[in-house]
Amino acid sequence: MSNNETLFARAQRSTPGGVNSPVRAFRSVGGTPRFITHADGASFWDADGKRYIDYIGSWGPAIVGHAHPDVVKAVQEAAARGLSFGAPTEGEILMAEEICRIVPSIEQVRLVSSGTEAAMSALRLARGATGRDLVIKFEGCYHGHADSMLVKAGSGLLTFGNPTSSGVPEDFAKHTMVLDYNNPTQLDEVFKKMGNQVAAVIVEPVAGNMNLLPATPEFLKAMRDLCSQYGALLLFDEVMSGFRVALGGAQSLYGIQPDMTVLGKVIGGGLPVAAFGGRADLMKHLAPLGPVYQAGTLSGNPVAVAAGMATLKIIQKPGFYENLTKQTRKLIDGLSAQAAASGIAFCGNAVGGMFGIYFKDKIPTNYTEMMTCNKDLFNQFFHAMLDEGVYLAPSAFEAGFVSAAHDDAVIEQTISIAKKAFAKLSK
Numbered sequence: 502m503s504n505n506e507t508l509f510a511r512a513q514r515s516t517p518g519g520v521n522s523p524v525r526a527f528r529s530v531g532g533t534p535r536f537i538t539h540a541d542g543a544s545f546w547d548a549d550g551k552r553y554i555d556y557i558g559s560w561g562p563a564i565v566g567h568a569h570p571d572v573v574k575a576v577q578e579a580a581a582r583g584l585s586f587g588a589p590t591e592g593e594i595l596m597a598e599e600i601c602r603i604v605p606s607i608e609q610v611r612l613v614s615s616g617t618e619a620a621m622s623a624l625r626l627a628r629g630a631t632g633r634d635l636v637i638k639f640e641g642c643y644h645g646h647a648d649s650m651l652v653k654a655g656s657g658l659l660t661f662g663n664p665t666s667s668g669v670p671e672d673f674a675k676h677t678m679v680l681d682y683n684n685p686t687q688l689d690e691v692f693k694k695m696g697n698q699v700a701a702v703i704v705e706p707v708a709g710n711m712n713l714l715p716a717t718p719e720f721l722k723a724m725r726d727l728c729s730q731y732g733a734l735l736l737f738d739e740v741m742s743g744f745r746v747a748l749g750g751a752q753s754l755y756g757i758q759p760d761m762t763v764l765g766k767v768i769g770g771g772l773p774v775a776a777f778g779g780r781a782d783l784m785k786h787l788a789p790l791g792p793v794y795q796a797g798t799l800s801g802n803p804v805a806v807a808a809g810m811a812t813l814k815i816i817q818k819p820g821f822y823e824n825l826t827k828q829t830r831k832l833i834d835g836l837s838a839q840a841a842a843s844g845i846a847f848c849g850n851a852v853g854g855m856f857g858i859y860f861k862d863k864i865p866t867n868y869t870e871m872m873t874c875n876k877d878l879f880n881q882f883f884h885a886m887l888d889e890g891v892y893l894a895p896s897a898f899e900a901g902f903v904s905a906a907h908d909d910a911v912i913e914q915t916i917s918i919a920k921k922a923f924a925k926l927s928k
């Protein structure tokens with residue numbers, strides 16, 4: 502047995518599925534999860550001492566590369582001053598000011614410890630500020646595991662959602678409506694019928710939880726206009742796209758101003774920091790100022806904030822995003838060329854430092870098209886790459902992530918490994 506297999510067997514005795522987050526269990530791709538011992542730059546190593554080029558980067562946070570010396574130093578210095586105080590610190594002010602400066606739609610921001618917590622709190626605030634209950638989300642988008650977000654589309658257009666998870670009461674799901682991503686006509690139809698009941702529309706403006714699927718500009722513009730017209734709030738969930746597709750996130754690429762934004766991942770640099778923020782007139786409803794309660798023991802944790810601030814400093818260096826975008830595009834173009842040479846139906850897409858690969862002849866533009874990607878071919882490709890030391894997201898329906906440490910040598914090595922992997926695929 503490999504050390505990974507031994508560790509996985511042992512882990513399953515004390516933790517459900519042997520993991521602390523389901524996607525890590527490799528259930529979508531099969532096989533044994535790799536237990537990581539350490540990471541550096543674009544790579545990490547498993548319990549058998551094998552090196553991998555890492556394309557998940559902790560699902561986004563490791564944008565400057567693993568164990569970046571400036572980030573490690575900031576964490577060490579902060580930790581030496583104490584790990585957590587349960588009292589305000591200057592570092593939290595500096596991070597809040599930095600977020601408000603980088604994302605102009607955010608006038609005030611509250612720090613929390615996970616994307617789930619940030620999205621859940623933002624939705625509660627939207628309901629408290631509008632006095633309305635109904636929330637609209639879109640199929641394929643993921644906003645963390647709060648009860649009201651674990652909902653799938655109802656049977657008919659105007660029927661309310663049904664839980665996707667056991668343990669979520671029907672009553673919780675009925676205030677969530679699930680519509681089609683990139684379908685502005687349907688959204689318009691729903692708003693015409695019940696727009697004045699909608700507290701908020703929450704969307705991943707560049708979706709990454711059904712694989713990479715960018716919103717069309719028309720979709721986001723319709724959303725913005727309808728929310729403004731009917732007094733609903735537009736929430737951009739930029740936990741994944743924030744500081745990833747561009748410094749200012751997807752909202753800076755599309756030029757659309759949401760009422761609130763949910764952030765996470767990159768702003769913690771790998772430690773637990775997430776945030777929600779937006780118009781000051783909305784944020785004033787939050788405790789201790791207003792009646793919408795929200796709290797957290799480790800919110801704004803000084804060591805996590807230190808990691809985040811060090812990361813935000815690095816990503817603001819001149820040329821950071823130009824380079825990240827160039828390297829990500831180089832990866833996608835190289836993989837596509839190798840797939841074509843092998844006669845495999847494959848295509849790829851990229852937005853900034855985020856990418857999607859699809860075993861399909863054209864880039865999907867909605868959830869239905871995404872679901873027709875060849876999952877079996879992806880799984881074969883995933884393992885052929887993993888065996889040769891390239892670690893992709895362990896699911897055909899997740900996005901991939903490039904870091905500043907993915908230089909030309911790393912990208913070229915990945916592409917040459919992919920050439921062999923494509924050749925192995927059964928057509």
Ligand code: KE4
Nearest residue numbers: 522560615616617643644645710738740741
């Ligand atoms: P967390 O609670 O996992 O910090 O954030 C939830 C979340 C919210 N919104 C978006 C757009 C997200 O992508 C996420 C989390 N993303 C997943 C990746 N598919 C995290 C990986 C995992 O669940 O282990």
